[in-house]
Amino acid sequence: MQTHVSTTPFGRRPMKLGQISSQMVAKAVKPDAVAHKWQVFQDIREARELLGATDRSLAILNALLTFHPETALTGDAELIVWPSNEQLAARANGMPATTLRRHIAVLVDCGLVIRRDSPNGKRFARKGRGGEIEQAYGFDLSPLVARAQELHDLAEAVHAERRAFRVAKERLTLLRRDIVKLIDTGVEESVPGNWGKVLLDYQAIISRLPRSAPRQLVEAISAELAALYADIREALESFTKTQNPDANESHSGRHIQNSNPDLHIESEHSLRNKKEAGGSVAETDNVRSLPKRELPLGIVLDACPGVLELVQGGEIRHWRDFLAAAELVRPMLGISPSAWREAQEALGEQHAAITLAAIYQRVDQIGSPGGYLRSLTDRARDGKFSTWPMIMALLRVKLDAQRIGRDTERPRSAGSSEGGGLHVSEALLKSLNKPKGR
Structure with a gap:
């Protein structure tokens, strides 16, 4: 049938x-x-x-x-x-x-x-x-x-892809760790180079990495990081080759000297002579009379607008954004990781970031930002430094500049509120306008 x-x-x-x-x-x-x-x-x-x-x-x-x-x-x-x-x-x-x-x-x-x-x-x-x-x-x-053999080959291909993905992620993790530590080494050891730009290049590459990235993208980013790593390594190795034991000792001495707070008294004195003490701890009567409380973020940004240029979109809304901006400022100023850690321990994370922003605002008038930060850190340990006077001094400079600009353009009545500029409360304005000698 x-x-x-x-x-x-x-x-x-x-x-x-x-x-x-x-x-x-x-x-x-x-x-x-x-x-x-x-x-x-x-x-x-x-x-x-x-x-x-x-x-x-x-x-x-x-x-x-x-x-x-x-x-x-x-x-x-x-x-x-x-x-x-x-x-x-x-x-x-x-x-x-x-x-x-x-x-x-x-x-x-x-x-x-x-x-x-x-x-x-x-x-x-x-x-x-x-x-x-x-x-x-x-x-x-x-x-x-x-299809038994075909199915077996597909399973092997999946296993191979998983292994390749795991290796790619391991390589990416190692490159990220090595680059960050080598940048810190270059800053810590005062190796010549624009380490701030190197850090920004590194962050620009990493910013393209999403939370869940395919293997191809991970490998592409790893290739870029590998090229950056090779450049950093070459710079450090070249600098090491030029140093003999005697030169290493003198290099270490120079680094310690740069961290000596006593060397920056002259820099601070010059700032006070120019009445632009935004990066110093000018202790005038009117500034000391301000109440001891936390600084509002808006006042800090008014006094230190320079950090806004480093943030994508030019906007800082929360303290966490401000702290992230400080992490960008630190290598650009050539401040070593150890000096930054000491400042955070002595001042607290938020006030250390405020101090760094103030230093960045007046970086053109400060010879060695790293040494100056160490000086302020030592004063903070002794209870002789606060971020309030530093920020108020920067605000005074800004208000004086605005006042001079208005007087130059045309006479204006005391109660006029035309035009843009810095806006502060009456109590704070009265304190800032108080004569220094009183």
């Missing part, structure tokens, strides 16, 4: 060219081909994203494999299983019927199983008089045997 092997799905389900392709692959399987069903299933699970399979469809495939009694799938064996939807749902952890049908369709579309539907859509097997199966209607597992 001749039987016809069904190749189209039952009911309204359409036939697709992909299904015909899967049937052609299954038909071409060699009779001596053998595949371990659980090994094939493991390969499918590893390569499921490449195949387009879902976790639910894999749960159904796992259940279908349990209905085949043999572990080894051979090309010359009957590989059709015919569980009912109820039996299949039970072995798929109680999956709802609608979900079951939807993900069976996924398995068919992925070419992992073939539908062998009966005339009425039921799944069953017809047996002969001797008990052998003459005709079965259900799901054909022969594509798993035919």
Whole structure:
């Protein structure tokens, strides 16, 4: 008795060219081909994203494999299983019927199983008089045997991609760590170079790295960081080669000398003589009379507008943005990490950032910002330094400049509020306008 092997799905389900392709692959399987069903299933699970399979469809495939009694799938064996939807749902952890049908369709579309539907859509097997199966209607597992090597290769490709991605992320992490530490070394050891620009170049590269980046982008950014690392390393090695033991000692001496607070008394004195003591701790009566409280961020930014130029968008809304801007200012001023840590310990993170912004505002009048910061740090430890007088002095300079500008342009009444400029409260303005000698 001749039987016809069904190749189209039952009911309204359409036939697709992909299904015909899967049937052609299954038909071409060699009779001596053998595949371990659980090994094939493991390969499918590893390569499921490449195949387009879902976790639910894999749960159904796992259940279908349990209905085949043999572990080894051979090309010359009957590989059709015919569980009912109820039996299949039970072995798929109680999956709802609608979900079951939807993900069976996924398995068919992925070419992992073939539908062998009966005339009425039921799944069953017809047996002969001797008990052998003459005709079965259900799901054909022969594509798993035919595609066993292909599925194994896909799984290996996924493993290789994961390894490559892991190596790329490790390289990126190492490059980031090395570059940051080498920049700190260059600043700490006073190696000639524009370390502030190097740091900005590094941050510009890292800013293009999203939270979840593909391997290709990670490798591209790592390549740029590797070039930057090579330049930094070459600069440090070249400087090291030019130094002999005696030169190293003199270099260390010069570095310690730059950190000596006593060397900057003259710089502070010159600032006071110019009445532009924004980077000093000028202790005048009117400034000392201000109340001891936290500085508002708006006043700090009015006194130190220079930090706004370093921030993307030129806007600082919160203290955390201000602290981040201070991290950019520190290497640009050539201040060593150790001096910065000492300042943060003595002043606190926020006031250390305010001090750094004030120094940056008057950097053209300060010979050595690093040494000057150490001087202020020592005074802070002795209780002789506060950020209030420093910021108030900067505001005084700004108000004086605005006043001179208005007088130069045209006379204006004392109560006039025309034009832009710095706006402060009446109490603060009265304190700032108080004569120094009183």
